[in-house]
Amino acid sequence: MPRRSYLLLILFLLFKLVFHFLIVHPAYDLHRDEFLHLDQANHLAAGYLSVPPFTAFLSLLIKWLGGGVFWVRFFPALFGALTMLVIWKLIELLKGGWYAQIFAAVVFICSAMSRINMLYQPNSFDVFSWTLVFYLLILYIKNEASYLLLWLGAVIGLAFLNKYNILFLAVGLLPALLISSQRKIFLNKYLYGGLLIALLLATPNVIWQIRNGMPVIHHMKELASTQLVNVARSGFMIEQLLFFLFGTLVWGAALAGFARYESFKPYRFIGWAFLFVMALFVYLRAKPYYALGLYPVLIAFGSVYWEHIFSKRRSLNAWLRWLCLPLIMAPTLLLFRMIFPVMEPHNLERSMNERRREIFAKWEDGKVHSMPQDFADMLGWRELAGLVVQAYEKVPMNERRNTLILCDNYGQAGAINYYAGREVSPAITFNADYVFWFPPNDTLHYLIIVGDGLGEHVRKYASAYTKTGQISHPLAREYGTGVYFVQGISPLFPGKLKQWQLEEQASFRAWK
Secondary structure, eight states: OHHHHHHHHHHHHHHHHHHTSSSSOOOOOOOOHHHHHGGGSOOOSSSSSSSSSHHHHHHHHHHHOOOOHHHHHHHHHHHHHHHHHHHHHHHTTOOOHHHHHHHHHHHHTTTHHHTTSOHHHHHHHHHHHHHHHHHHHHHHHHHHHTTTHOOOOOOHHHHHHHHHHHHHHHHHHHHHTSSSSSSSGOHHHHHHHHHHHHHHHHHHHHHHHHHOOOOOHHHHHHHHHHHHGGOOOHHHHHHHHHHGGGGGGHHHHHHHHHHHHHGGGGGHHHHHHHHHHHHHHHTTOOOOOGGGHHHHHHHHHHHHHHHHHHHHHHHHHHHHHHHHHHEEEEEEEEHHHHHSSSSSSHHHHOOOOOOHHHHHOOOOOOSSSOOHHHHHSSSSSHHHHHHHHHHTTTTTTTGGGGEEEEEEHHHHHHHHHHHHHTTOEEEESSSSSGGGGOHHHHHHHOEEESSSSSHHHHHHHEEEEEEEEEOOTTTTTTTTTTTEEEOOOTTTTHHHHHHHHEEEEEEEEOOE
């Protein structure tokens, strides 16, 4: 690697890592999904209802490192930086210059990728693993080093343990390779060795799924009925353009390059894979961000192709090649305060007009709200944890072992365990993976209920209750969520609780 390219790479990687610590205002807490993933470290298993086990073991590492917000933010930023590193190396393989590398880095940073790398979710590693799959395939084609196919299998196996989304890439790559000049790859025995490695890595999770009645099927059905039903196919395609705005001209150039640029001819299967995977996502009404893993490789090819175009008429295009960089950055800079939670929430809410809300504050329920859903999901959690601690302090010290904190959803339970876990008993819920994490409670004298109110199933088994507080932040998605101190619990309640838990567990099974 030339010295200039090496120095530029270091600067971009450092910027990428630091950037994600600067774009979240201190008024925001962690995101509701982050709490669930972090809590999985306390319940290690070969699988979970929501995700495969990779994130849980990463959460265990975060726990060993102290569990602070720094490390929670660090790992998605790291995976984003590693993705950018692979793009940089891809451009090297394609004989692109340092301009193409800068161009690609700017496009990558000034895109939805930075939003993805902001949150501790499986998505950042998912995008990284898709990019690595393409990199290994290209490196194999270029060097004909069969051992790379073994690494390809290892990456696919790890990606599967992170998120099942990688299967869509595998489904798209199969016909793409078959109809391309690279179909000879299927005659290489190392490919099947790589597939065996992928299967071996995936086996523990597959066994877990089978033993637990394939809850992934239930999860997908629930997702389709509650969230994907609100995803229009046309909206999916529009979102792909909005992810990159002017950067679309870069990944779009890659598709043109596959058809017109002779140097890209050996890699046309990537263009076919893009089309096959996108068609599959559109058909299934997938969430738009599921497709983000396709773009880093296209950014690399598109940047090289633009560099090639600019090099044809240097006198005419010298100024244009540098004009492209601020053009790519302009939308992100103009919309920076809408894209990232850098503003105090109330100031953000006041700055959003009707048009901005339509674009940035349309939630998964299909309705337009006061602020972006992800931002609303980062408010009120510390307040909730504090309210639960206050309620918990009402319990006599010798009765705390006979006290249960029962929440409506995983965000509430996870936030309490993260922010107040050392001060209260573990919070649980019938929602998500928590339904498997109930502590043994044969005797219960007190309950702390977190949610919209006491359901009849609780009132029936309690003699008295008091509402001790509620989330007061009006912009929090959980605004109004109450905390209730419940006394006089019937001795029948623990048995009913166990019965409800088993019934809820059974509901996640695709077969009985």
